[in-house]
Amino acid sequence: MSARLFALGLLLVSLGLAAPVSADGADPKMQLLFIGVSPDGDAPGGVPADLPVISIDALPDVDAAKQTVFAARLRSSPVSTFVSAPSETHAQFEQFFLITEVDLLSGNDGYRIGVGADQFGLNDFADRVSAVVEAFNPKHRRIGFLRVTDAADEFPLAISEVQTALDRIGFDMLVVMIGADTGAAACSGAPEQALHYSLVSGLADRAPFGDGNGVSTSAEVEAYLTRALNRLVERDPLCGPKYSLLIKSSNDPAQELVVFAGRSAFTEMETGLYNETFEAMFLLESDNRDGVHDFLANCLYCPNEKELTDRLRDMEEFARANSLEAEIWNRIKADTAPERLTIYLENCSLCTYRAEVEAKVAEIDAKARAFDAEARAYDAAASARDVAALRAYAGNCIACAYQADARGLVAEIEADSAYQAEKAGFAAAMDSRDAVQLQAYLDTCKICEGRDAVAEALLLEQKRAEFRAPCLSLAAVPQLGGPRKLEAIDRVKAGAVCQAAAQEFPEDGLIRTTLGRIAQAAGDFDTAGASYQYGMDNGVASAFGLAAYSHYAPPQGGQIDLDTAQKLARQGAEHGDWLSQEILTVLYSKDLVPGKTPRDAFQIAENIALEGNALAQFFVGYYYLTGTGVDLNENQAAEWLKKSVDQGYTHAYSFLAELLEKGAAGDPLPAKAADLYWSALLKGDPTATDRLTTQLGNRDREVIRIIQQKLRDLEVYRGSVDGIAGPGTVAAIRRYSDSLTEQG
Numbered sequence: 001m002s003a004r005l006f007a008l009g010l011l012l013v014s015l016g017l018a019a020p021v022s023a024d025g026a027d028p029k030m031q032l033l034f035i036g037v038s039p040d041g042d043a044p045g046g047v048p049a050d051l052p053v054i055s056i057d058a059l060p061d062v063d064a065a066k067q068t069v070f071a072a073r074l075r076s077s078p079v080s081t082f083v084s085a086p087s088e089t090h091a092q093f094e095q096f097f098l099i100t101e102v103d104l105l106s107g108n109d110g111y112r113i114g115v116g117a118d119q120f121g122l123n124d125f126a127d128r129v130s131a132v133v134e135a136f137n138p139k140h141r142r143i144g145f146l147r148v149t150d151a152a153d154e155f156p157l158a159i160s161e162v163q164t165a166l167d168r169i170g171f172d173m174l175v176v177m178i179g180a181d182t183g184a185a186a187c188s189g190a191p192e193q194a195l196h197y198s199l200v201s202g203l204a205d206r207a208p209f210g211d212g213n214g215v216s217t218s219a220e221v222e223a224y225l226t227r228a229l230n231r232l233v234e235r236d237p238l239c240g241p242k243y244s245l246l247i248k249s250s251n252d253p254a255q256e257l258v259v260f261a262g263r264s265a266f267t268e269m270e271t272g273l274y275n276e277t278f279e280a281m282f283l284l285e286s287d288n289r290d291g292v293h294d295f296l297a298n299c300l301y302c303p304n305e306k307e308l309t310d311r312l313r314d315m316e317e318f319a320r321a322n323s324l325e326a327e328i329w330n331r332i333k334a335d336t337a338p339e340r341l342t343i344y345l346e347n348c349s350l351c352t353y354r355a356e357v358e359a360k361v362a363e364i365d366a367k368a369r370a371f372d373a374e375a376r377a378y379d380a381a382a383s384a385r386d387v388a389a390l391r392a393y394a395g396n397c398i399a400c401a402y403q404a405d406a407r408g409l410v411a412e413i414e415a416d417s418a419y420q421a422e423k424a425g426f427a428a429a430m431d432s433r434d435a436v437q438l439q440a441y442l443d444t445c446k447i448c449e450g451r452d453a454v455a456e457a458l459l460l461e462q463k464r465a466e467f468r469a470p471c472l473s474l475a476a477v478p479q480l481g482g483p484r485k486l487e488a489i490d491r492v493k494a495g496a497v498c499q500a501a502a503q504e505f506p507e508d509g510l511i512r513t514t515l516g517r518i519a520q521a522a523g524d525f526d527t528a529g530a531s532y533q534y535g536m537d538n539g540v541a542s543a544f545g546l547a548a549y550s551h552y553a554p555p556q557g558g559q560i561d562l563d564t565a566q567k568l569a570r571q572g573a574e575h576g577d578w579l580s581q582e583i584l585t586v587l588y589s590k591d592l593v594p595g596k597t598p599r600d601a602f603q604i605a606e607n608i609a610l611e612g613n614a615l616a617q618f619f620v621g622y623y624y625l626t627g628t629g630v631d632l633n634e635n636q637a638a639e640w641l642k643k644s645v646d647q648g649y650t651h652a653y654s655f656l657a658e659l660l661e662k663g664a665a666g667d668p669l670p671a672k673a674a675d676l677y678w679s680a681l682l683k684g685d686p687t688a689t690d691r692l693t694t695q696l697g698n699r700d701r702e703v704i705r706i707i708q709q710k711l712r713d714l715e716v717y718r719g720s721v722d723g724i725a726g727p728g729t730v731a732a733i734r735r736y737s738d739s740l741t742e743q744g
Contacts, residue, residue: 045268096138202260509538544572545579602629
C-alpha cells in the first residue's frame with residue numbers, strides 16, 4: 001500500500017467511516033418523524049431513499065393519531081410492516097426521533113402552541129404529539145427537536161409550564177431552540193447544519209467529537225449540541241436561535257441516545273465532514289492564524305473546534321505579545337543608555353527582539369569603552385590633516401563623538417586645489433599601471449591618501465615587468481624590443497619564458513599577444529589569432545597590428561582582406577602601434593584604400609620614423625628618393641636611410657649605398673657604398689644581390705674593384721681586380737651569394 005493510500009485510510013478511520021451498506025441493510029428499528037416540517041428542507045443533498053422518515057403536516061386528535069400515522073406510513077413506503085398486537089418485547093422501533101417547528105403564543109386562556117395554522121394548549125399539544133409517537137410503538141423515544149418561534153419573547157415566563165407539558169411526551173432528550181420570527185430577508189444565508197440528521201447519523205460519537213464506539217451517549221450528544229448551538233447564535237443572531245435548552249430525562253452521561261450502525265446515508269454530509277476534518281488536521285499543525293479563524297467562522301461540523309479555538313487563542317495571544325514587544329522595541333531602539341534595554345531583557349516574554357537589544361546594549365558598552373581611544377585617534381588625524389585616517393575614523397568609529405568634525409575636515413581638505421591635483425595624479429597613475437608614473441606619485445605626493453594602493457600597484461607592476469622583459473625581448477614586436485622577423489624568434493626559449501610569465505599573470509594581454517606571435521612563428525595561426533583577439537580585447541596596441549598583418553599577408557591558402565586589415569591597423573595606430581602604422585603606410589602608398597594617397601602614407605611614416613621606427617625611417621628615405629607622397633629630395637633620402645641603416649634595417653643598406661655611390665649627399669663615397677652593398681649581401685638581402693649581379697654594370701668602378709678584392713680575399717674569385725663588371729665577377733658574386741643561402 002502506498003504512503004498516500006495508507007494516510008487516507010487513517011483519515012477514514014479517524015472519521016469513523018465504515019463500508020457502505022445497501023438500502024436493504026438499513027436499520028429498520030430507527031424512525032424519524034417530522035411534524036409540520038418538510039424532511040427535505042435541511043437534508044444535506046436531499047433525503048436518501050433508505051432513510052426511515054415519516055412526515056405529517058398537522059397534529060391529529062388523540063383518537064385519530066393511529067389512523068394518521070397508518071396513512072402516513074403507507075404513503076411513505078411501498079411495503080410497510082406492522083405488528084398487530086405490539087408489546088414492549090416486540091416494539092416496532094428501537095430508536096425514535098421527533099422533529100417539529102412550532103410557535104409559542106399567549107392568549108386569555110394561557111400559553112398555546114401553534115403548528116402550522118392550528119393552535120393548541122400546552123397539554124393538548126403534548127398529548128397529541130405523544131399519541132402520534134405512541135402510534136409508532138417505539139421502544140425508546142430518543143431525541144425530540146423543537147424549533148420554537150417566540151415572537152413576543154414569552155418563553156422565559158412560560159418555561160415552567162412548557163417543560164411540564166413537554167415531559168409528557170417522554171423523550172430521553174428534548175432539544176428546544178427558541179428564536180424570533182425575523183423573516184427570510186434578515187437572514188445571512190449562511191449554510192446551517194441539520195442537527196437532527198447529524199445526530200441520527202452518529203456524528204456525536206465519531207472522532208473527534210466522541211469515542212467512536214458506535215453509541216452516542218448523553219454526554220457526547222450534549223457536548224456536540226452545545227458547541228453547534230453556540231455557533232448558531234454567534235454566527236447568525238437574527239435567524240439562529242436566541243437561546244436553546246437541552247431537557248434530559250436522566251442525568252446519566254452514559255445514557256444511550258443514538259445507536260448507530262453502518263454508514264450515514266448522507267453522502268454530502270460525509271464529504272463535507274471529510275474535507276473539514278482534513279483541513280482541521282492541517283490547521284492544527286500550521287501557524288496560519290487567518291486560516292484557523294476563517295475555518296472556525298465558516299465550518300459546518302467543525303471537527304477539532306476546541307483544539308483549533310485554543311490554538312487560535314494562543315496564536316492571537318502570541319501576536320498581541322509580539323505587537324507589544326515590537327512597540328516597546330520601537331520606543332527603546334534609539335536609546336543611548338542601557339537602562340530601558342536591560343529592563344526589556346529581564347522582563348520580556350517572547351523576547352522577539354532579544355538579539356537586537358543585546359546588540360544595542362553591546363554597542364552602547366563598546367562606545368563607552370572606545371570613546372577615549374577614538375578621541376586621541378581623531379586629534380592625531382586632524383592635526384596631521386591625514387585624509388585617509390580621518391576618513392577611516394569617520395567610517396569605522398564606534399563612539400563617533402567627532403564623526404561630524406572628521407567629515408567636515410575631510411570635505412575641507414578635498415576642496416583644496418592641491419588635493420584635487422594629487423587625486424588626479426593618483427587616478428592617472430593607477431589607470432596607467434606604469435611603474436614610472438606610480439613611482440612619481442609616491443615621490444611627489446604631499447597628502448598621499450593613495451600611498452598604500454599605489455605602493456601595492458607599483459610592486460605588482462615591477463614584478464610584471466620582471467616577468468615581461470625577457471618574454472618581450474625574445475618574441476615581441478620590434479617596438480617593444482623583440483625581433484622584427486618571425487624566423488628570428490627562438491621558439492623554444494621564448495615559449496618557456498613567456499609561458500612562465502603567463503602563469504604568473506594570466507590576465508596580461510601583452511604577454512598573451514606575445515605568445516600569439518610565438519605561435520604564429522610555429523605556424524599555429526589559430527592560436528595566434530585567438531591570442532591577438534584577447535590582446536585587442538584588452539587594449540594591447542601591438543595586437544591590432546599583428547592581427548591586421550594576418551589579414552594583409554595571410555598564411556598560405558588564406559584570403560587577403562584589405563578592409564579588415566585597414567580597420568584593425570587604424571585602431572592599432574590610434575594606440576600608437578608601429579606595425580599598424582607601417583601597414584597603413586604600405587596600403588596608402590599603393591593606393592589600396594579609397595580616399596587615401598601616398599601623401600597620407602608619407603605623413604604616417606614620418607611620424608613613427610621620428611619616434612625611431614627603423615622601417616618607417618626606410619620608408620621616409622625611400623619616399624624622398626622616389627618622390628612618393630613628397631617632393632623628391634636625395635639629401636633627405638640619404639639622411640633617413642642612414643638612420644634606418646644605423647638601426648640595422650638591412651633593406652635600407654643598398655638604397656643608401658646607391659646614393660653614396662652617386663655622391664647624392666656630397667662627394668661620392670665608393671668605399672662606404674661598397675661596404676654597405678657587401679654587408680647587405682652577407683645578410684641575404686635580395687636587393688643587394690641584384691645590385692651586385694644583374695645591375696653590377698651600373699656600379700662605380702671603384703665599388704666593383706672593392707667587391708672584387710673582397711671576393712679574392714675569400715678565394716671565391718681568381719680574376720683581375722680591375723673594376724670591370726665582367727662575367728667572371730658576376731658569376732663569383734652569384735656563387736658566393738648562393739653559398740650564403742645554403743648555409744642559412
